[in-house]
Amino acid sequence: MLESTDRAAAITLNKVTVRLGGRLVLEDLSLDIPRGKVTAVMGPSGAGKTTILRLITRQIRPETGTVRVGETQVNQLKGRELGRFRRNLGVLLQNGALFTDLTCFDNVALPLREHTDLPETLIRRLVLIKLQTVGLRGAAEMYPRELSGGMNRRIAMARAMALDPDIMLYDEPFAGLDPISLGVSLRLIREINDAQDTTSVVITHDVDEVARLADHCHIIADRQLIASGSPAELAESDHELIRQFMGGHPDGPVPFHYPAPDLAEQMLAGQAR
Amino acid sequence: MSAPTPATQPRMQAVRDFGRALLFLGKVISRMRFTRLQVAETLRQIYFAGVRSLVIIVTCGFFVGLVLTLQSYDALARFGAADATSTLLALSLFRELGPVLTAILFAGRAGTSITAEIGLMRATEQLDALDLMAIDPLERIIQPRLIAGMITVPALVLIFNATALLGGVVYAVFLMGTDSIVFWGNIQNTVELGRDFGHGMLKAVGFGIVASWLAVYYGWTAKPTGEGVALATTQTVIATAIVVLFLDFVLSALML
Numbered sequence: 001m002l003e004s005t006d007r008a009a010a011i012t013l014n015k016v017t018v019r020l021g022g023r024l025v026l027e028d029l030s031l032d033i034p035r036g037k038v039t040a041v042m043g044p045s046g047a048g049k050t051t052i053l054r055l056i057t058r059q060i061r062p063e064t065g066t067v068r069v070g071e072t073q074v075n076q077l078k079g080r081e082l083g084r085f086r087r088n089l090g091v092l093l094q095n096g097a098l099f100t101d102l103t104c105f106d107n108v109a110l111p112l113r114e115h116t117d118l119p120e121t122l123i124r125r126l127v128l129i130k131l132q133t134v135g136l137r138g139a140a141e142m143y144p145r146e147l148s149g150g151m152n153r154r155i156a157m158a159r160a161m162a163l164d165p166d167i168m169l170y171d172e173p174f175a176g177l178d179p180i181s182l183g184v185s186l187r188l189i190r191e192i193n194d195a196q197d198t199t200s201v202v203i204t205h206d207v208d209e210v211a212r213l214a215d216h217c218h219i220i221a222d223r224q225l226i227a228s229g230s231p232a233e234l235a236e237s238d239h240e241l242i243r244q245f246m247g248g249h250p251d252g253p254v255p256f257h258y259p260a261p262d263l264a265e266q267m268l269a270g271q272a273r
Numbered sequence: 274m275s276a277p278t279p280a281t282q283p284r285m286q287a288v289r290d291f292g293r294a295l296l297f298l299g300k301v302i303s304r305m306r307f308t309r310l311q312v313a314e315t316l317r318q319i320y321f322a323g324v325r326s327l328v329i330i331v332t333c334g335f336f337v338g339l340v341l342t343l344q345s346y347d348a349l350a351r352f353g354a355a356d357a358t359s360t361l362l363a364l365s366l367f368r369e370l371g372p373v374l375t376a377i378l379f380a381g382r383a384g385t386s387i388t389a390e391i392g393l394m395r396a397t398e399q400l401d402a403l404d405l406m407a408i409d410p411l412e413r414i415i416q417p418r419l420i421a422g423m424i425t426v427p428a429l430v431l432i433f434n435a436t437a438l439l440g441g442v443v444y445a446v447f448l449m450g451t452d453s454i455v456f457w458g459n460i461q462n463t464v465e466l467g468r469d470f471g472h473g474m475l476k477a478v479g480f481g482i483v484a485s486w487l488a489v490y491y492g493w494t495a496k497p498t499g500e501g502v503a504l505a506t507t508q509t510v511i512a513t514a515i516v517v518l519f520l521d522f523v524l525s526a527l528m529l
Binding site: 059 | 398401402404405407408413
């Protein structure tokens with residue numbers, strides 16, 4: 001298994017073990033996220049993909065192991081240091097998490113108003129540029145409830161990059177999007193990454209989209225990193241679980257059915273449930 | 274020390290909850306910051322919690338004053354002391370009914386709304402988003418609502434008392450024909466500014482702190498589900514009513 005101390009990596013997880021509510025979620029996992037690339041972290045539902053994002057943002061700490069972002073040991077951060085570190089991260093959460101009582105403009109302006117002393121005229125220009133990037137300058141004065149889910153996510157993307165962070169983290173950015181919004185999101189993630197020279201991490205299980213977008217992939221399953229490589233390399237893999245995942249087969253090492261007693265026995269048992 | 278038995282567990286839980294709520298309040302107070310943005314947000318919350326509670330406060334105040342005057346006028350008239358109705362009304366309102374009823378009405382109208390809003394913000398990851406943007410949610414979300422509640426409740430108590438007195442005037446002066454000079458004169462002669470009105474307002478400040486503290490606490494600790502938010506709003510009303518009534522007894526005993 002990969003055990004890296006590669007300083008060129010933007011993010012390094014080294015022998016990380018995470019237990020949430022008594023359940024072992026990640027065990028002795030190590031992975032590197034290369035600098036300046038779009039890296040996809042993939043895996044079946046419940047494999048611990050979002051846990052990796054939460055480790056990078058220091059929302060949770062590992063039981064053992066270390067998380068390093070650049071030269072920063074993330075698991076030791078707290079207080080103001082953690083605040084300074086997070087200002088350099090842009091995070092797109094699964095549902096966008098926009099503030100429903102603020103207009104789209106004010107949502108994007110929020111981090112600028114909180115963390116800079118810029119005059120309001122300059123903040124206005126910066127916000128309009130960010131909204132223009134995601135194609136929603138015209139929706140600046142609208143409220144999130146007046147926009148579709150895909151548009152909300154694009155506004156959230158504009159908010160995440162408001163402070164021009166070095167690292168952008170996307171949690172399931174393609175879930176529930178129509179084909180047009182999906183195409184727009186793919187293009188945006190790539191453009192933001194290339195234009196601003198950021199490092200992008202995309203947490204997803206959308207195999208087709210990753211093939212179109214990512215430079216590099218990690219596949220997580222059974223609490224471990226089971227494979228890394230480019231989307232093309234992974235598509236060629238003969239590893240049984242990777243083939244099941246990349247091919248979207250219902251049965252394989254990851255079973256379709258949740259563990260349960262025998263169907264016939266349960267049906268004939270005569271219990272109420 | 275023996276392990277808690279099933280009978281003592283609910284009491285232990287209540288003590289634990291109270292401890293957690295106290296720690297939460299301490300954390301919020303220790304992180305308070307008063308920037309231009311915070312002041313603007315606090316004013317916005319005063320509008321939401323205060324101005325939007327006016328209808329229920331004014332309506333309830335008027336009818337409480339009306340009914341209280343009706344009952345006390347009837348009872349006092351039996352002893353030939355109907356003129357003392359306004360004194361009884363004013364003392365009851367200023368010392369007890371105004372602060373207590375306003376705090377409970379505030380919990381029902383604004384407290385539940387604050388709890389539900391914060392609970393939903395947690396359920397929709399808005400609090401996480403703030404945290405990830407290095408914006409302290411305690412400072413940005415909790416502090417303005419807490420301070421707004423503390424300011425709003427005493428102001429609403431004043432409005433409640435004023436409209437309840439108006440209800441009293443409508444019944445005693447307009448319906449029963451009590452001389453308005455006697456009505457207001459008796460209040461002026463018997464109600465003491467510090468001992469009666471002042472103590473009542475001190476209670477209002479205390480109840481304002483309790484009502485807004487519990488509203489933000491239950492919102493903050495709500496489980497991020499529909500059921501969790503519903504339970505939290507119910508807990509806000511119940512806990513506020515119980516704590517306000519208990520605190521009212523303690524403060525009354527101390528102030529007498």
